[in-house]
Amino acid sequence: MKPTSRIILVTVVAAAVWAGAEAPRAQTTPSDPRGYVCYRAAVPIRVDGRLDEAAWRNAPWTDDFVDIEGDAKPRPALRTRAKMLWDDTYFYIGAELVEPHLWATLTQHDAVIFHDNDFEIFIDPNGDNHEYYEFEINALGTTWDLLLPRPYKDGGQPVNSWEIPGMKAAVHLDGTLNDARDIDRSWSVELAFPWSVLGELARRPAPPGEGDQWRVNFSRVEWPLEISGGTYRKAASATDANWVWSPQHVVDMHRPETWGYVQFSTGRPGSVPFEPDASLPARRWLHQVYYAERAYRQAHGRWAATLEELQVPGPANGALGAATLNVADSLFQASVELRLPGRTAQRWNIRQDALVWPDE
Numbered sequence: 001m002k003p004t005s006r007i008i009l010v011t012v013v014a015a016a017v018w019a020g021a022e023a024p025r026a027q028t029t030p031s032d033p034r035g036y037v038c039y040r041a042a043v044p045i046r047v048d049g050r051l052d053e054a055a056w057r058n059a060p061w062t063d064d065f066v067d068i069e070g071d072a073k074p075r076p077a078l079r080t081r082a083k084m085l086w087d088d089t090y091f092y093i094g095a096e097l098v099e100p101h102l103w104a105t106l107t108q109h110d111a112v113i114f115h116d117n118d119f120e121i122f123i124d125p126n127g128d129n130h131e132y133y134e135f136e137i138n139a140l141g142t143t144w145d146l147l148l149p150r151p152y153k154d155g156g157q158p159v160n161s162w163e164i165p166g167m168k169a170a171v172h173l174d175g176t177l178n179d180a181r182d183i184d185r186s187w188s189v190e191l192a193f194p195w196s197v198l199g200e201l202a203r204r205p206a207p208p209g210e211g212d213q214w215r216v217n218f219s220r221v222e223w224p225l226e227i228s229g230g231t232y233r234k235a236a237s238a239t240d241a242n243w244v245w246s247p248q249h250v251v252d253m254h255r256p257e258t259w260g261y262v263q264f265s266t267g268r269p270g271s272v273p274f275e276p277d278a279s280l281p282a283r284r285w286l287h288q289v290y291y292a293e294r295a296y297r298q299a300h301g302r303w304a305a306t307l308e309e310l311q312v313p314g315p316a317n318g319a320l321g322a323a324t325l326n327v328a329d330s331l332f333q334a335s336v337e338l339r340l341p342g343r344t345a346q347r348w349n350i351r352q353d354a355l356v357w358p359d360e
Helices: 054-058 195-201 280-300
Strands: 004-009 035-040 080-086 090-098 118-124 132-137 143-148 168-174 186-194 213-222 225-228 231-234 241-244 260-265 320-328 331-338 346-351 356-358
Touching: 054 080, 080 213, 090 118, 090 195, 090 213, 118 186, 132 186, 186 195, 280 320, 280 331, 280 346, 280 356
Parallel strands: 035 080, 035 260
Antiparallel strands: 004 168, 080 090, 090 186, 118 132, 118 213, 132 143, 168 186, 213 241, 213 260, 225 231, 320 331, 331 346, 346 356
16 A cells, blocks of 8 residues: 655646535534634745645644534544645645545546545634635646635625636545555545645735634534455445534534634744634624524515514623614625724624624
């Protein structure tokens, strides 16, 4: 089982649009999103799929991935974890996926990669739930990159023509691909996302400044396989498993409000504490209103006009103040005041398509 590396460079392709949507479902968030401090790489990273350079060795691992539904489901059977680094040019992501059966079939760029086992990245630079990036890669190094103006549940139509000029991507296989006669060990992924592209819709500095936080999540799709004649095939009526870094609490990766927080730092690896998002109480309460309104409209054909009609309790967190709900035909906007010690009170808002933002 000789380890092998496959390296691909992403290039621009012709424009196309792939459309899809998903109906909203109830949302609960019993745990805080994960947090990670991403340290600056002292030297540029050689992207070859191997996470063996000194910079990677010094970078911390994320928590092991869990089921997409969190504690509602058993822990994954196979370990997955990731690391992150950055410099002035790239946002680097490395991942290690334990895998006894290395298998991949798709070779065309922008194919629906999650029909194979894959690794996926989701990035929302400013945490407003809109204009976020998705990237998928399989063990052949085949990639799919797309831009979501807003989530599917809010009528989002993904832009499949969106590309990442200058991106570097590689996979390293510790085993033999598509050979069911032996037992493999793992595959690793190494990616370098140019800030010049990630910054196009970030609406904030890219590369980020010290302490800046971006919303990021990772997903691993794993299909059950059958072995026949020394080869793999998907099991009949197969259902994929979804393992993630920050649990979604619903089988839907397109809920950016539950993605993890990546905090960028120039400090020495391991020396900087992660700072929880002070706006999280406001975000949490606003999303409670948002999901309640979605359910109310589905049941009654209209938005609830008041919080009392919606039966959503007023903010109970001590950091939150006055709340309002304004409704007009097909639109609504909920707002709540966030009061933090030593800071001027700030009003946070959410509207019917899940866009969340603070007043300036």
